Amino acid sequence: DIQMTQSPSSLSASVGDRVTITCRASQYISSYLNWYQQKPGKAPRLLIYAASSLQSGVPSRFSGSGSGSDFTLTISSLQPEDFATYYCQQSYSTPGTFGQGAKLE
Amino acid sequence: EVQLVESGGGLVQPGGSLRLSCATSGFTFDDYPMHWVRQAPGKGLEWVSGINWNSARIDYADSVKGRFTISRDNAKNSLYLQMNSLRIEDTALYYCVKDYAVAATFDYWGQGTLVTVSS
Numbered sequence: 001d002i003q004m005t006q007s008p009s010s011l012s013a014s015v016g017d018r019v020t021i022t023c024r025a026s027q028y029i030s031s032y033l034n035w036y037q038q039k040p041g042k043a044p045r046l047l048i049y050a051a052s053s054l055q056s057g058v059p060s061r062f063s064g065s066g067s068g069s070d071f072t073l074t075i076s077s078l079q080p081e082d083f084a085t086y087y088c089q090q091s092y093s094t095p096g097t098f099g100q101g102a103k104l105e
Numbered sequence: 106e107v108q109l110v111e112s113g114g115g116l117v118q119p120g121g122s123l124r125l126s127c128a129t130s131g132f133t134f135d136d137y138p139m140h141w142v143r144q145a146p147g148k149g150l151e152w153v154s155g156i157n158w159n160s161a162r163i164d165y166a167d168s169v170k171g172r173f174t175i176s177r178d179n180a181k182n183s184l185y186l187q188m189n190s191l192r193i194e195d196t197a198l199y200y201c202v203k204d205y206a207v208a209a210t211f212d213y214w215g216q217g218t219l220v221t222v223s224s
Contacts, residue, residue: 043215
């Protein structure tokens with residue numbers, strides 16, 4: 001199975017900050033990388049698919065980049081509603097493994 | 106509006122069985138693969154099983170292979186997960202998830218149904 005490693009696992013930030021979360025795959029996954037946001041008590045929400053495509057309805061302050069095995073999720077100007085846990089997930093091969101999560105607080 | 110509503114969770118003893126159901130609406134169900142993803146209390150996300158539109162392709166995580174069976178009824182717009190030989194480590198919130206049809210990309214999630222395996 002492909003292992004996904006996110007860093008950092010947690011980070012402190014303030015409203016207005018630019019925030020970057022990284023995700024590394026244990027092997028080549030092309031651009032088959034998705035990002036999800038999960039708030040406490042809620043189901044995950046798809047933010048970015050295919051490494052850099054913004055899901056419909058997601059604010060443009062979210063962006064994704066990378067290919068191969070290294071990927072980045074960036075929030076350009078943190079808003080109060082962005083404090084959540086973020087997961088990357090590879091969809092290159094089955095099982096579609098998730099990273100361990102990055103908690104933004 | 107896409108809706109996914111899970112049911113069937115509950116408390117079960119180790120070795121027991123449960124059948125989860127997911128009723129869907131708001132999209133053409135038989136156009137999309139569907140999945141189950143679980144989350145143990147306080148832990149991360151784990152993909153459990155997936156099924157393509159006509160049930161011709163079915164996949165399982167190694168952790169549930171041989172114990173869980175995924176199925177779908179396109180006439181009823183419903184997804185199922187039969188869980189047998191349950192273990193304590195199967196305790197989790199189980200989400201029914203719609204595939205975006207872009208290589209196992211999960212665009213809609215239900216609210217989940219809680220399965221607790223305990224003696």
